Amino acid sequence: MARRRGTARAIALVLMFGLMAGLGPSEPARATGAESAPVRGPETGLPMPRYVSLKSGEGRARRGPNRTHRVDWIYTRRDMPLRVTAEFEHWRRVEDHEGQGGWMHYSLLSGVRTAMVTGDMVPMRSQPRPGAPEVALLEHGVVARIMSCEPDWCRLRAENQRGWVERSALWGIDPHEILD
Template sequence: MRAFLAVFVLSAILGTTSTAQERGPVTNLPLPRYVSMKAAEGYARHGPGKTHRIDWVYKHRNQPLEVTAEYGHWRRVRDKDGAGGWMHYSLLSGVRTVLVEVDLLPLRRKPTKDAATAANAEFGVVAKLGACHIDWCKITAGGQTGWVPKTALWGVDPDEILE
């Protein structure tokens, strides 16, 4: 039993995952999963604790991040470029946001290619994530809401369905 517990704790610290259905040892939430930055600034550290060096500084409130591991009050996160580290859970929010990865992405009034365009979103825009179907997600940014292809976003899994 102790050997299993040691491997489980080491796995949480290193951020290794064996299946998509794995659950965090602290929150029992799925790993990996997406969250957003609650704070306007947050430090990503080399290890889970304030004594570890700061590897990265995030400076954008609502930026989407992916949680890959948990240890106590710390969450190992990475951004769309793969950079990241360990952040204190108080800096993170369960509110889902996404990054637009296509320039002048049309926000459609309905989840179809031929639907009218409500607005366009620029590359790099952070948007609040709403419902997601198989291929489309509803997002809100800059007071505009519309449907976009899921493939144009970072911060949502290809097979993820949200009501």
């Protein structure tokens, strides 16, 4: 029986993919008594998990980290926020606000931070406080660029509107993350 070149590498990829698939994206790191260091991606050295956005108007999420794997999802919304949960060579495993996703080539992703509105008719305010005047009402699913985030509020840009939205109404930023 002839053995193809790269068979050992293919087996290693399958084993690595299996190990990565077995780790849940929201599974907490186990404490070892002392505060553990943040998890870093093996390819980029960036924190994991982290948020990115879709760079183009179309991105294919595949079953595995290779173009030969089946496409499970096609994202068609430029700037859509995605959460990176794993890295392998030039591939990133991402999930959307519903927890769906797959492996995408890194060239389809951007470090530009965006957020998706999870509530319906969420007020965008002129200042980061509940009683401030409303600038706009944002429907469920609106995607906006994050300009900055404080503990309870994020300043967003959606279309030609800029204003503050309560963090609890957004997906695409961690609860305690501060952005300048």
